[in-house]
Amino acid sequence: MKILLVVSNAKKWPLNIPDCEVVAARKYLTEPVFSHLTGVRVFNLMCPCRYQSQGYYVSLLAEARGHKPVPNITTLRDLYTPAMVRMTSAALQDSIQSSLQGIKSDRFELSLYFGRNLAKRYDKLCRELFNRFHAHFLRAMFVRVKGQWTLQNISPISINEVPDSHYRFVEEAANDYFTHAGYRQRKLQTFRYSLAILHQPGEKMPPPMVQPSRSSSRPVTNWAWTFSSSPRTTSVVCRSSMPSSFARPLMSTTTPSASPVMPRPTVRW
Secondary structure, three states, rough: EOOOOOOOOOOOOOOOOOOOEEHHHHHHHHHHHHHHHHHEEEEEEOOOOOOOOHHHHHHHHHHHOOOEEEEEHHHHHHHHHHHHHHHHHOHHHHHHHHHHHHOOOEEEEEEEOOOOOHHHHHHHHHHHHHHOOOOEEEEEEEEEEEEEEEEEEEOOOHHHHHHHHHHHHHHHHHHHHOOOOOOHHHHOOOOOOOOOOEEEEOOOOOOOOOOHHHHHHOOOOOOOOOOOOOOOOOOOOOOOOOOOOOHOOOOOOOOOOOOOOOOEEEEEE
């Protein structure tokens, strides 16, 4: 598979990564020859990659061409979504606390190059962050509040923000990444439906919802929901925002041993 590294200025690209073709972003976006390529994998090394930036359109167009960009549009949205950063911080609490426990300052900046850092003691944390935000040049900012470290921000960086003294390590990390086929991601599971609206029949004050047509209304039976109590609040995070009036808890319980089975809800597609 041919590998394209899309950068802002191919002539000033300072790294030597074997078996990879370095292409300027403007050239990839405008020249027709790239729209006909098959068996290509695009690695978007542009920065910034915010919505409507040139880096954003590189990944957007690469997806349309079937070039399997890294990072993809979903990852770019996650990087600039504070809720996803907070959720990642909570999920990686154990790794964050153990990796940063010896730091004296209350702020710490961690650079990730192809999922690695120069200091090996941060390998586990870098790998977990890289698995969640699959972009190759990242900078993560951590802050300590009341003795606990949290991830405050994580964002892409350009090659111009990488110190010259790090170039040799970046080349080594890149060669290792491509040699061991680390760029091959699992194919995401696809589902027939994108959204299911659950409602409780007979509820006195049901949440507002769009009434489906008769042809699309199909009750599903033999489904049951089991809830177990937890000292923490369980939450479901959607990548797209939704009005809070659409969310309604089905049941709450404070009995530690209680695991009630809910009545079978009707699901409308």
